[in-house]
C-alpha cells in the first residue's frame with residue numbers, strides 16, 4: 001500500500017510535519033488531499049480512476065458536497081476524513097473517516113490501514129454534520145456553559161466533579177478555556193445552522209468570547 | 217479529638233453498603249439499617265468481604281479491619297438510629313418512600329441529628345419538606361461504587377440552614393470524601409450532564425451516524441476518556457438509563473433527556489448491557505472451539 005499526499009492550503013488535520021505526510025510518494029494508490037483547498041483539488045483532479053481510495057480532508061462540510069449525492073446510492077472510492085481538533089490545540093490522534101451508503105468496505109479498510117499504520121486512531125462514521133465527536137461533545141459543552149451561568153456550581157467544582165465522577169481527563173470549562181471559547185462558538189454555529197437543533201446554538205459565554213475575539 | 221457521633225445508613229443495598237464502608241473506615245460508629253434483615257446481613261457480609269480484599273492488597277491490616285468492623289452494627293429497627301448525628305438515606309428512588317422514612321426518623325431522632333439523602337434524581341427540597349426538619353436536611357450524592365469514589369455532590373435544599381450544610385460538609389470530609397457544592401437541581405452535576413450525553417450517543421446509533429463501537433473509539437481517541445458512552449451504558453444497564461431518563465425528563469422536559477426510542481426497544485428485547493451479555497456491544501463469548 002502506498003499513498004500520495006497533495007496539500008492545498010492550510011490543513012487543520014496536519015498543521016505540522018507528520019509521519020503520514022513524510023511517507024507519501026509520487027504515484028501511490030491512495031490519494032490523500034489535505035488542506036482547506038482539498039475539495040477544490042479533488043474537483044480539479046483529471047483522472048480519479050487509478051486510485052483505490054481518495055481521501056478528502058473535510059472541514060465542517062459533508063463529503064457529499066464534493067462527491068454529489070443521488071437517492072442514497074452514493075459512495076465509491078472517495079472518503080472524507082478529519083483529525084478531531086479543539087480550537088487551536090494540537091490535533092488529537094483520532095481520525096474520523098467519513099463514508100457514504102454505498103462505499104465499499106474495502107475502501108474504508110484501506111483508509112483505516114493507512115492512518116493506523118502512521119500512528120493514528122480511526123473511527124468510521126456516516127456523512128453527517130459534526131460527524132461523531134463534535135456531534136456529541138458540543139451540546140455537552142454548551143450545557144456546561146449554560147449551567148455555569150445558572151450558578152449550578154462554580155467552574156472549578158463543575159470541572160472537578162466531572163473529572164472525579166466520570167474520570168474525564170479534563171473538565172468542560174477548563175477544556176474550553178484552554179482551546180478557545182470563540183472556536184467553540186464557530187463550531188456550534190455551523191452545527192446549529194446545519195442541524196437546526198437548539199442544543200447546538202452557541203452558548204452565551206461562547207458568543208461573548210467570539211464577539212471579543214472579533215474586536216481585537 | 218471530639219467523639220464522633222454515629223452515622224446511620226438507611227437502606228443497605230448497593231449504595232448503602234458502600235456508604236457504610238466509607239463511614240466506618242472514616243472512624244465513625246456506623247449503624248446499617250434496612251427494613252429487610254436479609255439485606256442487613258448481606259451488607260455486613262459485603263463489607264467484611266471488601267475489607268478482606270483490602271487486607272490482601274496490603275492496604276489495611278487485619279487488626280485495622282477488626283477495629284473498623286467493630287464500629288459497625290446492623291439493625292432492622294429504626295429506633296436504633298436515635299443515637300446518630302447524621303443519617304444518610306439510600307433506599308429506593310421514590311419520593312413517597314423516602315418521605316415516609318424521614319418522617320419516621322424525625323419521630324425517633326433527637327433534634328440535632330442531620331438528615332441526608334443520596335437521591336440521584338429527586339429534589340432535596342421536596343424530600344426535606346416531608347422530613348419535619350427541612351432546615352437540617354442536605355443532599356449527599358455519592359458515586360457508584362461509593363467505597364472507591366471520593367466524590368460527593370452536596371446540595372442544600374431551599375430551607376437548609378447554612379449551619380447544617382456546613383456541619384454535614386465537615387462530616388463528609390471527616391469520612392475522607394471530597395464534597396462539591398451544587399444546587400438542588402435535577403441530576404445535580406453528574407447526571408445532568410451524563411444522562412443526555414449518553415442519550416445523544418444512542419441517537420447517533422439510531423440515526424445511522426455510526427456503529428456503537430465506532431462511537432466509543434472516537435470519544436476515547438479524541439478526548440482520552442477511559443470508557444466510551446456505549447460501554448458505559450452497557451455497564452450501568454440500559455434499564456437504569458431508562459429510569460434516569462424518565463426521572464430527569466419528567467422534571468426538566470429537556471429534549472436531550474428524553475428516552476430515545478431505540479433504548480426502549482433494547483430494554484424490551486432484554487438487551488440490558490453487560491448483565492444480560494448483550495447491549496450496544498456484545499459480551500457473549502464467541503470462542504466456540506474452547507480456545
Ligand SMILES: NC(=O)c1ccc[n+]([C@@H]2O[C@H](COP(=O)([O-])OP(=O)(O)OC[C@H]3O[C@@H](n4cnc5c(N)ncnc54)[C@H](O)[C@@H]3O)[C@@H](O)[C@H]2O)c1
Nearest residue numbers: 227228229230231232250251252255306307309335336360
Ligand atoms: N446505584 C447507583 O448507581 C446510585 C448512585 C448514586 C445514588 N443512587 C441512589 O441511591 C439510592 C439507593 O440506590 P441503590 O442502587 O443502592 O438501591 P438498592 O435497591 O440496591 O437498595 C435499596 C435498599 O433500601 C432498602 N429499603 C427500601 N425501603 C426501605 C425503608 N423504608 N427503610 C429501610 N430500608 C429500605 C431495600 O431493602 C434495599 O436493601 C437511590 O436513591 C438511588 O437513586 C444510586
